Amino acid sequence: MVDVVSSQSTKFGGRKQKLLIEAGIVGAIAILLIFIMPAILVGAGQAFRVNLLGRYLALAIAALGIDLIWGFTGILSLGHGIFFALGGYSLAMFLSLQLPSGQLPDFFSPYGVTELPFFWQPFYSLPFTLFAIVFIPTIVAAILGYLVFRNRLRGVYFSILTQAALIVFFNFFNGQQKLINGTNGLKTDTATIFGQTVSSPQVQTVFYTLTVLLLVGGYALSRWLTSGRSGRLLVAVRDDETRMRFSGYDPTLFKVLVFAISAGLAGIAGALYTAQSGIITPQAMNIAFSIEMVIWVAVGGRATIVGAILGTLIVNFAKSILSEQFPQIWYFFQGALFLIVVTVLPGGILGWLRDDGVRWVRSQVNKRRPLQTYPSLEEDPDVQYERKNLANRKPDR
Amino acid sequence: MNEKILQIENLTVNFDGFRALNDLNFSLDKGELRVIxxxxxxxxxxxxxxxxxxxxxxxGQVTFKGKPTQGKVEYEIARMGVGRKFQTPRVYLNLTPRENLELSCNRHKNVWNALFGAPSRAEARTVTGLLETIRLETKADLKADLLSHGEKQRLEIGMLVAQSPDLLLVDEPVAGLTDEETENVGTLLLALAESHSIIVIEHDMEFVRQIARKVTVLHQGSVLCEGSMDDVQNDPRVIEVYLGKQEDNPVAA
Structure with missing residues (x-):
């Protein structure tokens, strides 16, 4: 017993050290992104890429949320566009109201609106807006999640339901000209914040820096949630929810919690993206966009956290570069990418690096592969048979 | 000593006109090991x-430790002290046996504790002890996915015990196990019976003979008869519906 305790404490010490190293690396990357990356890009005459990088880093925050709910917990949401848009609209409404008092945002006049709709009122306040960006998506997700998970709808039914919800929200935002300018969306680039135009370089730099910092925060939150006991419980939900229930856990609450947190992350991402792209429209609730979010995570690697960020950056930069060169082929490329990931790299880029990459590199430099199993096992026909026929049997995800 | 831990009265379950259980009455004493x-x-x-x-x-209704379980859902009943092992082993395949046991062992199964709690020393010790009991010490930190069928069965039984329930429900624990593993599971169950009430559902008559003290025979959703292994084996109704004629069934002989 003494041995166990002492070995655990040394393990704990090692973990602390590893965490410190990880924090150091993350900090270094953040500093690189905030101070050095923009200078490099501007120096290379690619200043507009700084803005793109900022936007994609914002999208990466949403991808973290998808990784939490899909990668770790195994619940595929195809409706995160809702939460992204709710966050984006919250900020855009606040920015639209930065006007001399008594004046209405311009887009209202063609529709003959003379009085601000009631739900715009609270968005005069910055603290409320900041609260709304995170918590409106969170609360909507919690309600939706509770209703769905309580009835034990799972798997593909949940995915379809999120798509249906997405269409409902899309149609609402798209159709209500008099409330939120319908299909035209809300423009934020000409608005002002603290007396400065939002699209000015100074304000954009602030938003860029904020994005990096919040991405680091999102990363830390995801790491914390997926480590230790809560992380094991997320895996337990994914592996066998029924077992969990019979062990005395209520999986509904865990699922609602993770879904709500991932929605909050998507809300933050939506606000930051809106601030840097200058507009939010109902297109953020386009079905394709919500599916794209899942593709980013799949490409980077499910349940890896870093993979979600990496996948988002890779896919989106590929998208912007390819569509500059060959505007027609991007969608083919995206489809191909998804197929390749599903068929060849089911673990995504990071999953491949973790599992096979090391071995592959080693075999390339001609070092002997470490022995994986007993040679006799490899030749045993019974083992081969079992491997062939039973290895892929896994419970439904 | 005759305190009832579980009492079931006039229980009927109707699936679209099919009576899976039909006016069933059953009771279990505290500390009893019953085979069904x-x-x-x-x-x-x-x-x-x-x-x-x-x-x-x-x-009908089910009364557990004197309290009706009506209207309660699975996790609430589990928290009252009922542990269940499934027919096919259900463990968390992407967690290690140690983590599997730790999750079951955890006393505070709410969300708050999941986020901010950590396993206590005492829990870690219980888990280590259990790993020894189910003889998985050497594989404690492998993914449960890599365990053999028999090891998964033992792990799941371990998870039940970690929950420290008052009543263990065990559904066909030796299905698909070798003779040696079957005997191990039997010994494990007998050891557990010293401090728990247990209901075992089993088909393997040799195994039933190894562990049974009192046997209940179910037939068409109701209790056909109840008694010691010998009583049950010699009951003509049981032979008729289940065991078969003695001449052509060496197990029952």
Whole structure:
């Protein structure tokens, strides 16, 4: 017993050290992104890429949320566009109201609106807006999640339901000209914040820096949630929810919690993206966009956290570069990418690096592969048979 | 000593006109080990489903430790002290045996504790002890996915015990195990019976003989007869519906 305790404490010490190293690396990357990356890009005459990088880093925050709910917990949401848009609209409404008092945002006049709709009122306040960006998506997700998970709808039914919800929200935002300018969306680039135009370089730099910092925060939150006991419980939900229930856990609450947190992350991402792209429209609730979010995570690697960020950056930069060169082929490329990931790299880029990459590199430099199993096992026909026929049997995800 | 831990009165479960359980009465003393046998479709698994809250009874009621379980869902009943092992082993495949046991062992199964709690020393010690009991010490930190069928069975039984329930429900624990593993599981169950009440559902008559003190035979959703292994084996009704004629069934002989 003494041995166990002492070995655990040394393990704990090692973990602390590893965490410190990880924090150091993350900090270094953040500093690189905030101070050095923009200078490099501007120096290379690619200043507009700084803005793109900022936007994609914002999208990466949403991808973290998808990784939490899909990668770790195994619940595929195809409706995160809702939460992204709710966050984006919250900020855009606040920015639209930065006007001399008594004046209405311009887009209202063609529709003959003379009085601000009631739900715009609270968005005069910055603290409320900041609260709304995170918590409106969170609360909507919690309600939706509770209703769905309580009835034990799972798997593909949940995915379809999120798509249906997405269409409902899309149609609402798209159709209500008099409330939120319908299909035209809300423009934020000409608005002002603290007396400065939002699209000015100074304000954009602030938003860029904020994005990096919040991405680091999102990363830390995801790491914390997926480590230790809560992380094991997320895996337990994914592996066998029924077992969990019979062990005395209520999986509904865990699922609602993770879904709500991932929605909050998507809300933050939506606000930051809106601030840097200058507009939010109902297109953020386009079905394709919500599916794209899942593709980013799949490409980077499910349940890896870093993979979600990496996948988002890779896919989106590929998208912007390819569509500059060959505007027609991007969608083919995206489809191909998804197929390749599903068929060849089911673990995504990071999953491949973790599992096979090391071995592959080693075999390339001609070092002997470490022995994986007993040679006799490899030749045993019974083992081969079992491997062939039973290895892929896994419970439904 | 005759305190009842589980009492079931006039229980009927009706699936679209099919009576899986039919006016069933059953009771279990505290600390008892009971084996339930019966032909396929006799309602054995439905019986466990009702006790654990997975299936709602059409009529009748279940009383556990003097409290009715009516209207309670699975996790609430589990927290009252009912542990269940499934027919096929259900463990968390992407977690290690140690983590599997730790999750079951955890006393505070709410969300708050999941986020901010950490396993206590005492829990870590319980888990280590359990790993020894189910003889998985050497594989404690491998993914459970890599365990053999028998090891998964033992791990799941370990998880039940970690929950420290008052009543263990064990559904066909030796299905698909080798003779040696079967005997191990039997010994494990007998050891557990010293401090728990246990209901075992089993088909393997040799195994039943190894562990049984009192046997209940289910047939068409009700109790056909109850008694010691010998009584049951010699009951003509049981031979008729389940065991078969003695001449052509060496196990029953």
């Amino acid at each position: 046998i019966g032909p396929n479709g006799a309602g054995k698994t439905t019986f466990l489903d009702v006790i654990t809250g997975k299936t709602k009874p059409t009529t």
